[in-house]
Amino acid sequence: GASLLAKTSQVLFQGFEAPIQHYTPDDAEMVKVLVTVAQEGGAFVFFDDVSEFNARPIKRTMTGQTVGGRVLGRSKFVTRPNTFVWQITGNNPTLDPEMARRSVYISLNTFLPDNSTRNYQHSDLTTYVADNRAALIGALLTLIRRWWTKERPAGGKVLASFEGWSRVVGGVLASAGIGGFLDNPRGVQKNRDNDDAQAFADQWWVWWGTEWVPEKTAFEKTNDAELPILTGRATPERRANFSKALDRMENRVFIFNGNRYVLEYGAGKGWRMTPAPDGTEPDKADDPDPA
Numbered sequence: 001g002a003s004l005l006a007k008t009s010q011v012l013f014q015g016f017e018a019p020i021q022h023y024t025p026d027d028a029e030m031v032k033v034l035v036t037v038a039q040e041g042g043a044f045v046f047f048d049d050v051s052e053f054n055a056r057p058i059k060r061t062m063t064g065q066t067v068g069g070r071v072l073g074r075s076k077f078v079t080r081p082n083t084f085v086w087q088i089t090g091n092n093p094t095l096d097p098e099m100a101r102r103s104v105y106i107s108l109n110t111f112l113p114d115n116s117t118r119n120y121q122h123s124d125l126t127t128y129v130a131d132n133r134a135a136l137i138g139a140l141l142t143l144i145r146r147w148w149t150k151e152r153p154a155g156g157k158v159l160a161s162f163e164g165w166s167r168v169v170g171g172v173l174a175s176a177g178i179g180g181f182l183d184n185p186r187g188v189q190k191n192r193d194n195d196d197a198q199a200f201a202d203q204w205w206v207w208w209g210t211e212w213v214p215e216k217t218a219f220e221k222t223n224d225a226e227l228p229i230l231t232g233r234a235t236p237e238r239r240a241n242f243s244k245a246l247d248r249m250e251n252r253v254f255i256f257n258g259n260r261y262v263l264e265y266g267a268g269k270g271w272r273m274t275p276a277p278d279g280t281e282p283d284k285a286d287d288p289d290p291a
Contacts (some may be wrong), residue, residue, distance in 0.1 A: 002089035
C-alpha cells in the first residue's frame with residue numbers, strides 16, 4: 001500500500017514513477033546516492049521498503065538548499081536546488097529524533113489481517129491517476145485558488161525547518177475544510193505478517209491476555225522461552241533486537257478466538273494486546289489462562 005501511494009503521487013505530479021534509490025546506513029555510500037540524484041533530476045527522491053532511515057548525509061541534505069557532491073573518480077562537483085519531494089516507505093522504519101522531526105507521516109493500517117480481501121474503488125489506482133491526471137490536477141488547483149481568494153491564510157501547525165511549506169500546505173487544506181494536517185507525529189503503522197510474529201503474539205496471549213506488560217518483563221519471559229522472534233547471541237543484543245521487533249509489530253493485527261487485536265504501546269506502562277477498531281473482547285474461558 002505504501003509503495004503504491006508513493007508511486008501514485010509521483011505519477012500525478014510528474015507523469016511517471018520515480019526511480020527507487022538504494023538506502024544504506026553507510027554515509028559514504030549515501031553521498032554517492034545523492035550525487036546520482038543531483039545528476040538524474042526529477043521531482044522525487046524515493047526510498048522504498050526501508051527498515052531504518054538515519055544517515056547523516058540525508059539529514060543534512062533534506063533541510064539544505066542544494067543536493068549533490070563530488071562525482072566519483074573526478075574533480076567535478078554537481079549540485080542542484082533541493083526542490084525534491086523526499087519519500088520513504090517501510091513497515092515502521094526506525095527514525096531517530098533528528099530524522100523524525102524532519103518527517104511527515106502517513107499511516108496506513110486497514111486493521112485487516114489480509115489486505116488482499118479488501119475491495120477498492122479503483123483496482124488499478126496508478127492507471128486511474130494517469131488516465132485522469134488533468135482532472136485531478138485541476139481539482140488540486142481549485143483548492144489552491146480557494147485558499148488564494150481567502151487571502152492565503154497560514155496553516156496552524158508548523159514543521160520545524162519546513163515552516164513555509166507547512167504554512168502554505170496547511171493553509172490550503174484548512175481553507176478547504178480538510179483537517180488532520182500534521183496531526184499524526186507517531187509514525188507509520190506496522191502490519192508485518194510473518195510466522196514468528198504470529199507465534200510470538202499467540203504466546204503473549206497465553207501469558208498475559210490484555211494486561212499491560214513492562215517491556216523488560218516481556219523480554220525476560222520471551223528469552224526464557226527461546227521464541228524465534230528473538231535474534232542475536234549476547235543478551236544485550238537480543239534485548240535491543242527484541243525492542244525493535246516490538247516496534248515493528250506495534251498496531252499489527254492479530255486474531256485471537258475470532259477477534260482482532262493490535263499490539264499497543266503505552267508510555268510508562270509497556271505493551272498490551274488491545275481490541276482493534278470494532279473488535280470485541282474474546283471469551284477468556286475459551287482461551288488458555290494467562291500465566
